[in-house]
Every structure is written in C-alpha cells, then in structure tokens.
Amino acid sequence: MNLILQPVMVDTGEEGEGCLVFAEGWLVAVLVRLSETHEDAAGFWFLEKGFGRLDRPDPPIFSDLPQAEQWIKEHLEIRRPPRWPGDRGEV
Amino acid sequence: MPANASPEHQRLIAKLESIGTLTREERLAIAALPLRPKQVPENSDIVRDGDAPSESCLLVEGFLCRYKMLPDGGRQILAIHTPGDIPDLQSLQLKVMDHSLGTLTPCRVAFVAHKDLHEITLRYPGITALFWRDTLIDAAIFREWLTGVGRRTAHQRIAHLICEIHVRLKVVGLADNGGFNLPITQAELADSLGLSTVHVNRVLQDLRRDGLIESRGKYLAVNDWRALEAAGGFDPRYLHVL
Secondary structure, three states, X not given: OOEEEEEEEOOOOOOOEEEEEEEOOEXXXXXXXXXXXXXXXXXXXXXXXXXXXXXXXXOOXXXXXXXXXXXXXXXXXXXXXXXXOOOOOOO | OOOOOOHHHHHHHHHHHHHOOOOHHHHHHHHOOOOEEEEEOOOOEEEOOOOOOOEEEEEEEOOEEEEEEOOOOOEEEEEEEOOOOOOOHHHHOOOOOOOEXXXXXXXXXXXXXXXXXXXXXXXXXXXXXXXXXXXHHHHHHHHHHHXXXXXXXXXXXXXXXXXXXXXXXXHOOOOEOOEEEOOOOHHHHHHHXXXXXXXXXXXXXXXXXXXXXXXXXXXXXXXXXHHHHHHHOOOHHHHOOO
C-alpha cells in the first residue's frame, strides 16, 4: 500500500505544519507537527484526525513521519470485522 | 468539631458537614469510628476491579481516582476524589468492585471496616442519610462528567473540571479563591476527560494565555473565576454543597 503525504496548514492554534495522508486516493489521516509548547513531544507528529479504521479516542504521537506512515499502514491492513451475517469483512 | 477528633476524623466530619448537618451526638459517634491510617505512594491501587473489600477508604490528603482499564491498555478515569471523600463507600452494599480505586498523588488515607460502618449507620439514621446523600452527589458528579465527555468541547471540559475541583477543595478548606494545588499530570487529565494529552496541553496553554489560570509549579492560580466558569459552562448546583 502506498501512502501519499501532502503538506497542509492545519488550524490547531499551533504553528500549523501538517500533512494530509492519502491511501489509494482516500484521505485517511491528518498529521500535525507538535510545537515547542509540547516540551518532550515537540517536533513529534500527532494523529490529529484519523478516518475510518484510523479513528480512535486516544490518537498516538510519532517521533517522525516514517514511524507515522508505518503505523498508518499497519492499521489500514487490519481486516475490518464482519458487519452482518455472511459478510467476510474487508482488508 | 469534637475536641478529641483526630485529623482523619475531622476531615470526614468537615466533608459530611459540607453537604448536610450533624448533631453533636453524631459528630461524637464519627469521632469514635475506628480508622486505620495509611500513607500510600502515588500511582498505587487501593482496591482493584473484581476485589471484594471488607473496608472502605477515607481520603485524608491527596487525590484519588476511580478508573477502569480497557483490554487495549487504555484507561478511563471515572472520578477524581478530594480529601474527605470515601470513594469506595459503595463496597459497603455492592460487594464486588466494578472499577478500581488508585492514587494520583501520594495520599494519606484511613481505612474504615465495613462492620463499623454498618454499625454506625444502624445506630444513627442521620449519618446514614448523609452517606446516602454523598453517594447521590457522587452520581450527580458522574452525570456532569458524562455530559462533558459526550457533549462538551475540550476547552469546556478542562475549564469545567478545574472549576469543579476548585469548589470541592474550597468546601473542605483546602483552597481559597486564589487557587489550589493540583499535582495531576496532563495524561491524567486526558484520561479523565476523554482527550489526548496534546489537546489537554493546547487548552491549558490557551487558558493561560487568556489570563484565566496560571501555573506556578503544582499550584494552579485561578486568576479569573468568572471567565473560567463561563468557559466551562460551570454551574456548581450539581455539587449540592450547603
């Protein structure tokens, strides 16, 4: 699976550096670079918003973009659970 | 306050008198309640999900929390407790714990045996009524937290929680209008409010920048109570303090 990262400014009240993450043409996540106010996590990348299988209540922080991409790929590859009897789920 | 009451007993009496009235006889009965004081380090469990304790825990100093762990390691803090509270009073009636109780900071606690609690509640209906009232207020606080987690923004949740803790500490004489000691981490606030630590940090920065609060080490100064109350949509009525 190929991910495409597109730089974007995100209005989070911080410096704004972020990127849209596309997988197979679908927007799957928005990552934001954390500013100096986050002290130990400054410069890390935060999953500001994950869509679909990447949506979670406690979004993770990544030390760099390759780590974020790895996590996104792993979580997109988890098979979606069946939603009705006979549904085999999707990859 | 009975002259011979220990600091632990005084804490419990002060708490109960913040939500109702006690007769002189009831105060004396509480002052004679056998308590087993203990110092507990931070991040320690007092009682765990699934335990069937034979005593309840009075918080004398520090902050306790009730929480549930999820299979993926996530934690939801269900309530933050301030001195004078007996967070696991419910175990007197509900024998098996359906959540855990742990320390957020180093705590001084005092254990009270269920048999002694049973005895005092049988003898003094006024004390029973106050314990009942306390658990009802506990439920009112849960309703407020649920409303917050479900429908309030990150800014509102954090402002609301700061207001709530401030009021609860004030009624037991542990805070003045200026502020209070809040040695709780951003991760603990995040677990309480269903937020990420990133969002908690952003909101605290905003509240500081707007002049509502100020952090001085562990001390949180409330510089503009009215603005903080408005930011959180806070109405203290649900705390039912006298």
